[in-house]
Amino acid sequence: MKNMMRKSAIALAMLGMATAASAKGYKEVEVTDGGSFVGTVAAGDAKADTRTYTISKDPEICGEGSREVPFVQINENGTLAGAVVFLADIEEGKAMPEELMKLTINQEHCEFSPALGLMANTGELTAINDDGTLHNIHMYEQIGKARKTVLNVSQPNKGDVLTKDIKLRRGNGMKVECDAHDFMHGFVYVAKTPYFSLVDDTGAFSITDIPAGTYKVMMWHGFLGEKKFGEITVDAGGEVSMDLSY
Structure with missing residues (x-):
């Protein structure tokens, strides 16, 4: 009986924590x-x-x-x-614009497009390799001066596509790099509210x-x-x- 009561108490505590956490989330309401x-x-x-970078590989695609x-x-x-x-x-406030729920980043001529992307937190990010060479897209959540990997995916072939839901817990943006080309850089602002x-x-x-x-x-x-x-x-x-x- 004591064990059952202990488990019930833990369950209620966890429910309380979940309710408190959800209460902190952004709520969409009509704004007049x-x-x-x-x-x-x-x-x-x-x-x-x-900053100037030497194009040290794939000059036929990336330029010389x-x-x-x-x-x-x-x-x-x-x-x-x-x-x-x-x-x-x-x-709480207005609804997040629908266009911010998805962001596509193209890798073409060894550049990220857009170089600065905008998307909603919990939105969907798609990365496309439009080049005929390997790219390894590496995205980091920016947390003050620190950063934490969000995705790290190799795209070896032209036409490779990856899709991932993005949910940042602490930061408001991401740094975007290609591990195969050190001159490829970009950023994404990830909006918690509109x-x-x-x-x-x-x-x-x-x-x-x-x-x-x-x-x-x-x-x-x-x-x-x-x-x-x-x-x-x-x-x-x-x-x-x-x-x-x-």
Whole structure:
């Protein structure tokens, strides 16, 4: 009897943990009279960083000589390209756009396309080898300065396709590399909620349909990492404007 009671207590505890965990998940609800958050992202202390790699194999497919990979790009107006502004720990709001539930990364002429992808957490990622040479796509979850392998798959033949559901537990993005070609680099921002914005060509961002409330502001950049900016309070139907700087 004591053993049965002990097992029941453990089961109830586990159920309680599961309920608490699910309560922390993002909930999609109808948003009426939502507000918006807009602004720009200046480069600040960040410097442009383009690195040159020697193309040491498969020149007939990858090209000859060297390749420049722009890890940090600064726009002419001093804003930072490739940055994503997002609201952290938002518990409920608008639905995730359907187009973010799937992302396809092509490997063509030994380059990742897109070089910066966007997808929803728990979405489906497809990687295609469009080259007539071996690629080994290796993706890492970015967790601060650390990184953890998400997938590591060899694609030896032209036309090889792999599909994997992506679920990041701690990080908000992934680094993409090819273990067979050290000059192939890319990044993927993995959205936990739809409340994010990739800056445009002028460095501007816009997040809309935000339920009234107070939220933490963060920024992600594949190469530079993440940065926190405190909190904003969004009123129903209102607009908050803030110019951020890395």
